[in-house]
Amino acid sequence: MDVIALIGRILFVVLFFGSAVGHFTQTEAMAGYAASKKVPSPKLATQLSGVVMVVGALMVLLGVWADLGALLLALFLLPTAFLMHDFWAQTDPQAKQQEMIQFNKNLSLAGAALLFFGVYAGPGSDLGLTVTGPLFG
Template sequence: MSVVVFIGRILFVALFLGSAFGHLTQTQAMTAYAEARGIPNARLAVQASGVVMGIGALMILFGVWADLGALLLVVFLVPTAFLMHAFWKESDPETRQFEMIQFNKDMALAGASLMLFGFFASVSTLGLTITGPLISLG
């Protein structure tokens, strides 16, 4: 079963690792989008969010305090959903639909990250990890 969990972790973090890479290599383009959304210090926010995503994803992938890594992803996803994808503010139907999809995706991933946090924090043996949980719920 530990191999299945490890494969699941790989599949889960692939999105975040790709996104973190984009934040750090395409900072200018992402900064323009963040500025259009009214994010203060947009360039720093883009870079910081890339670092948070990357660290959280790597922690989950390698099993280095994966519970904390899952919480880092929640810390990134929830504000991003509300600040970057506020679909309720959009008047254009296509833009509204796009932002609603992105908002729902971020919230679903935040929910999955919270479930992973609960799983990592309550299971004593995760198999194929470098450390055990940092936070214990059980």
């Protein structure tokens, strides 16, 4: 079961690393999008969200307080879904569909992150192949 948990952690964090790279390499474009969504300090928010994704994903991947890493990712994903992917406010059908897809993706990933949090903070805290045990629990 330890290897399965490790594979699950690897597959889960791939998206966050890829997205974080975009936050760092395309900061201006992403900050422009964030500004259009009325995010305060959009450039700083873009960079900080990239840092949260990298830190949270590394924690989950390496099993260094994986529960805290998963919680960080959930705390990033939930507000992002509502702030950045407001499909209900879109009038163009294609934009509405794209925002709905991204909104649902973020909610689903937040649910998975909360599940990781619960598993690593609770009954699965003894899953091997981690560097540390849980911070919570």
